[in-house]
Amino acid sequence: MSQEILEQVQLLKRGTVEVFTEQELAQRLGKAGKEGRPLRVKLGMDPTAPDIHLGHTVVLRKLRQFQDMGHKAVLIIGDYTARIGDPTGQNTTRPMLGPEQIKANAETYFQQAGKILDMSPEKAEIRYNSEWLADLKLADIIKLTASMTVARMLERDTFELRYKKGDPIGVHEFLYPLMQGYDSVMIKSDVELGGTDQTYNNLVGRDLQRLDGQEPQIVITMPILVGLDGKEKMSKSKGNYIGVTDAPKDMFGKTMSIPDELMDNYFTLLTDVPTEKIVILTDTSKTHPKEAKVTLGKMIVSQFYNASAAEAAAAEFEKVFAQKQLPDEIPVITIGPGTTTTTTIVTTCFGLSSSEAKRMVRSGGVRIDGEKAQDPNAKITPSDGVVIQVGKRKFARLIVK
DSSP states (O other): OOHHHHHHHHHHHTTOSEEETHHHHHHHHHHHHHHTOOOEEEEEEOOSOSOOBHHHHHHHHHHHHHHHTTOEEEEEEOTTGGGTOOOTTOSSOOOOOOHHHHHHHHHHHHHHHTTTSOOSTTTEEEEETHHHHTTOOHHHHHHHHTTSOHHHHTTSHHHHHHHHHTOOOOHHHHHHHHHHHHHHHHHTOSEEEEEGGGHHHHHHHHHHHHHTTSOOOEEEEEOOOBOTTSSSBOOTTTTOOOBTTSOHHHHHHHHTTSOGGGHHHHHHHHOOOOHHHHHHHTOTTTSOHHHHHHHHHHHHHHHHSOHHHHHHHHHHHIIIIISOOOOSOOOEEEEOSSOEEHHHHHHHHHOOOHHHHHHHHHTTOEEETTEEOOOTTOEEOOOTTOEEEETTTEEEEEEEO
16 A cells, blocks of 8 residues: 555544544545546535534535545535435434425535535536435335345434334334435445434445445544534534634634633644644643634634634734723614613614523623623613623624614
């Protein structure tokens, strides 16, 4: 095996959980080089949500590594499988999506994934699995289901847990792994990437390819990125995320709130910093945690914007949070004259519900011209230029008309 292939394998292994199998990956890379044929590297995407956060970029960055080595990304948009709803990680069946929502989510996904992937036709192929799944006849589906036993299907942890608890499992849900695996057969994938929650589905693809007489795909699984709360996986619904379309100052500010114990994980999965340097950056005896987070924040902002935006975001953060000054740009909110309440001002300026605004005030998260608000029902007569602050990063300047 050549030194080049060994180096490629080591790079591709970085930040992964498992490779099924490393030996097959090395052989496939070597074979592709000899034949001059790029590998087809599959990533399935069910368009259940339109926006991408840093958790999604972990696997997209791995896909980009394959592209940079000369291979082709094959993005499978699961417009047909989304009608079933993947039960992965779910305790209940997911709701089915309508075709209009699927299309809108997929288009947003392409735009945002393009911040990481090379979306040129030479480097990326986009396929919708309705191309082949919609045409399957009942006989084809029965043949497909014959390749899998119920016992094997119940090996999947989510099914097993629901079955033991007596929770309902729809028969259609058993079709999901088979359909995703059938995607691999139809596009003849050499490698499939996915999070650890997709391991079962991706291994089914290997089985189906083998039954079809194809060389089974290599499966590479990536870890699930823990969110800013340091507890649960990054998720927009949990509010512990950094979005790839966040403004630079928000992207940087959120990065500065990452728990210290997650820094190694974030540097490894979200940057190209060499392992030996990550050791130094995450060793508090050699690098102050704040300095490490500033470095990480600049790197993340630079990836999605540029170096100057990263420097500006860092300077803004230092000004607002370290020096306790106001940011350079504060949104202006027009409010009517007369007496109002703290809660009303907060809901008007930031779009919070009345209960959310009251909760923020009671927790000490609201300041009016630098003074912490105490009573959500306090009477206030707003005047021009008053600055309202909610939390650490939200500001508004009042204009009374």
